[in-house]
Amino acid sequence: MFGFFKQSPTKKRRKVYDQKLEEAMLAQRKGDMRSYAMLTAQAEEMWREIESLEKQQAD
Template identity: 55%
Template sequence: MFGLFKSDPIKKLRKQYDQKQTDAMHAQRRGDIKTYSMLTAEAEALWQQIQKREENS
């Protein structure tokens, strides 16, 4: 019953992943390749965390 009010950690990670991907896309369009690479690497790390949590669920 009270699980209804708990936040889903996978959903939170997916939201962060989507935001990193969007920020990376905007950096690439601006021509800021260094920032694009950094944000893409961070997004990839988040994706790995999502995959691990989904496997354990």
């Protein structure tokens, strides 16, 4: 009945994903390639999770 109050499980993950990408960009600008690679890998893993959740919701 009150399903519209329920927040999408991917919305919060997308926000964290965007923050990781921004942190990675800042690390790259500072010249810290190791942190950039680590943060980018974490963001890619989060993106895979988001895609799988969205696929489950569509089914």
